[in-house]
Amino acid sequence: MTDTTAGPGKSSLSTLDPRTRKRNAAEKRFRAYGIAAIAVSLLFLAILLGTIIRNGLPAFQQSFITLPVLLDEAKLDKNGNRDPADLAKVTTFGYGPLIDKALQAHVVSLGIDSRFTKPKEFNALLSSSAAAEIRDYVLANPDSIGTTVEFNLLAASRVDGYLKGRVSRDSVARDKSIDAEHLDLVDALRDDGTIRKGFNWDFITGADASESRPEQAGMGVAMLGSFFMMLVVLALSLPIGVAASIYLEEFAAKNWLNDLIEVNISNLAAVPSIVFGILGLAVFIQFAHLPQSAPLVGGLVLTLMTLPTIIIATRASLKAVPPSIRDAALGVGASKMQTVFHHVLPLAMPGILTGTIIGLAQALGETAPLLLIGMVGYIASNYPTSIAEGFLNPNSAMPAQIYEWAKRADPAYYERAWGGIIVLLLFLMAMNIIAILLRRKFERRW
């Protein structure tokens, strides 16, 4: 601007002078930075979602081996009287050889060449859960002993990985549990249709499994844990949050005590979640002796964490109810309490529910505080049998289960972790969509 001789006034308006051209170029660059920033962010989002879907979808498929197994009476029921007590005495070790033999016989009957001669060598193809599955079947159907029954057995995790492309012949070379010849066998059995992939319901509904059996692990129990936790959060944070907001928005006079509460709430919203975990550990577990890893404790901690979110949302929607409604109710002689509960609260309800759902979604995805109250490291392998157990028995939660899987050494568990994320994100998406629909449906313009 100091260069007066080249000022815009000297040139005609229809031709751009060099300085303006330069300024316009700078303008374009600046704009490009903005577009680039948005593009980069959206690219990150795309990569993130792409990675999740690519790595997680295989978890919803699982390899099964369809196999006719002869339930040998000589092995399973020596006395031959089908006494349940006697049947129960045969452990899974008794069933293992039956399956191995059946697999060998099946391979031979298909005319597949294999260098394996001993039944035990076929074991590597099957999940170690197969024996338990057959045993459960036999105990439930004692009459089937002595007959040949066709089972749909889980394939071993390595076989599953091979079919999904996670395990290659190179990686197998360093693997003690399975050989390249096994993979040849798998190829042959796949061509035959004995081994095939099916939808993995057990991943969604099943329980977690031990470190060595990733093919069996599911997140059903952890989902229940999350469900019970969310029940606690909903049952506590909605009424408390709404009551607190009504007090602060409608009744609190200006004084130091209420100011203190206000400042507290706005600061609590920014306290790192891990600190809430410390609070939960110190107060609920060390001081109050509530059971560790219980969804009740998790729910309490998450309630305290979610409260500020709900209070902030609720106050905003209470504030949005026009004062003329309050005047109208007060004018016909309603008390302040009646005004709030008969008129203001019902009108603010959609906004409150939207805020609550968003707060619940946040709580559902939160992991850090759960680590401290012992929800990680616990193998969620048992379904709770009653509602009280659901609240009080140790359990995991969806994000804690994902973390647990991510920490395990076997890469097969990574697939489960990504799959778990897909399930978690589906829940979060559903909750957010409900919140958006609620907002759309009840949005009111005054």
Next chain:
Amino acid sequence: MPATWLLTLLLVLSTAGFGLGRSRALASAGGNHRDLHSLPKYYGLNVLMKTLGPALLLLVAWVLIQPMVAQNRAQSLIPDSIYADSGALNLMMSDVRRIADGLDIAVGQGRLAGDAARGLGSASTDIRALLGEVGVALGSDVDPAVLAAAQRYRAVTSTGRLWMSIAVLAVACIGFAQAFLSTKKDLRARNLVERGMLWILFGAASIAVLTTLGIVLSLIFNTVEFFRLYPAWDFFTGLTWSPSFGGGSELGILPLLWGTLYISVIALAVAVPIGLFAAIYLSEYAGPKVRGVAKPLLEVLAGIPTIVYGLFALLTVGPLLVEIFGDGGLLGVGWMKGGTAVMTAGLVMGVMLIPFVSSLSDDIINAVPQSLRDGSYGLGATRSETVRQVVLPAALPGIVGAILLAASRAIGETMIVVLGAGAAARLSMNPFEAMTTVTAKIVSQLTGDADFASPEALVAFALGMSLFVITLGLNVFALYIVRKYREQYE
């Protein structure tokens, strides 16, 4: 009396109170409810409230206080000579509670008669075996003093429970009688009930204060305990972090703070430019269509749980960075040894913070009055000149506040660093090395079967305290700046 019975009784009493209060009020008005001061239901609610309210408060207070009293009384029976330090005493007291609970279970299952359980001395029976049968496992054989303490604990608890039932019922009855007898047609029942409701609302609001109080107290108590075992000076100035549960740990916070700050700086270096430019573009350039699509998509990034980012760092970004910067990688520099590193965690955390920075900055830029922009355009400035020389300087305090809030987020973030940053505490400049943070160490010191009385576990509370103070300070400061800024344009 079991607690469920007590609660049922209270509920019955108060429900009866509701009905009786309501009908007494109607009777006092001769059945004409227009003569009543309040609607009939308020008279009932008044009786219900006065029956239930004080009794429940007493019940809660009693349940909270009784274990402390019992514990104190029991602890006085344990001689100083049989425990080495406060940690050992804590373990012993947890044994006391376990034995007491175990005996109760044994009596409940009918394995022991009540009298026999009370008369139990360690000489006569093998307590450990007995309790093992009912599913209460003890670590060692029972010391006579511990058993005596457990018996005292049981005695205090059972008499306490009896008195609790009596006291709670008495309070409920007094409340009932008072409210019922005062019920007449001129009683301002609605006002009384509404005052009670106001107290409930106030109680709900003060839970926020109680939470803060709980956080501060649990941090302070354990931190003080920690500093009794480990010198505070060493904690704040130590350059080494090497906890070992066998003893002889060095617990200096500096390497952890360094890791925390390093990761946060990288995260902010990613998030601030991208987030700021995104916000500028969205608020100054983008048409409603682009805004309508890009803004919600950015918010999706904010809605993704941190565990997802953590997994992304561990399984995707880490290996990718190793392929570029690791041994035999694309660049052939060999800077990076493993997938977990400051850079991994920092980059991913930066992505997580982008929507945080952009939405805060968006609000702040939108708060700059249009008149300032019009003034600039009127002088012939281009949009970018207006943004850089008018809008941004005006919004600067607010943006600084937003960045501070983002920094506080980064410092308190846990899952990404637990999964992505590594576990080794190091004071190094190389961003491709694994380092660890305050939050990651809180997790690692408090998970597992650590003994809560050891300095190695207690240090987590001191770390938590430091974290709380730092983030709180940043927040208060940032909110102050943002508020000052807002006031300027209101």
Next chain:
Amino acid sequence: MKDMLIEERAAMEDVKISARDVNVWYGDNHAIKDVSVEIADKTVTAFIGPSGCGKSTFLRCINRMNDTIDVARVEGTITLDGQDIYDPKVDPVQLRAMVGMVFQKPNPFPKSIYDNIAYGPRIHGLAKNKAELDDIVENSLRRGAIWNEVKDRLNEPGTGLSGGQQQRLCIARAIATEPEVLLMDEPCSALDPIATAQVEELIDELRASYSVIIVTHSMQQAARVSQRTAFFHLGSLVEYGQTDSIFTNPDDPRTESYITGRIG
């Protein structure tokens, strides 16, 4: 005209509301200064004056609506039938049932027309059963001169009515709690001329049973509907008397300049 005046004088003996030395502060702002006035029963009294003169503030003192504003402070005494309404023993909620209020902007509850009217009687326990409540609703709507327009759509939301209908609904709602005094805060300022005429007609009918106080910006309206008029200026009551004499022969020069359009 003559005998109407005599009627009014007779009514004037019957003082409904009496205010003595009323002062109101909003924080540090002294909004009402030493106002003393006596309001007659079965009369329409108009409060006029320029914006911010305190006429609405004073109106809100009469049913203690100012209690709902934290910073408002009221001093002095106001009595209703000889009873001090600021006595600590008086429940403002009961007072407001006796002193109904109609606001500047029609503010029906976002509920059905029926529920709008029934709300007051319900919370005050005025009806024993549904049939009684139905009667109250019908009577109130009739007296609000809106029954014929809404009798077939009682279950439709009150917010769906036109502005004038909404305001008459609000008046009916105020009547439903059987008040003795009706306060109206610029009830026609949001209405078109036709709706205004309907509401004014209604106010004139209501005079038979209630003491009506109306705050208005329009001097024509004050002249049309009221028997007595009070002129407020800068928080003080400047002049109070028969509407006719205020408009034709004001005592105070400030009143004269307002009426002739020199202030306000």
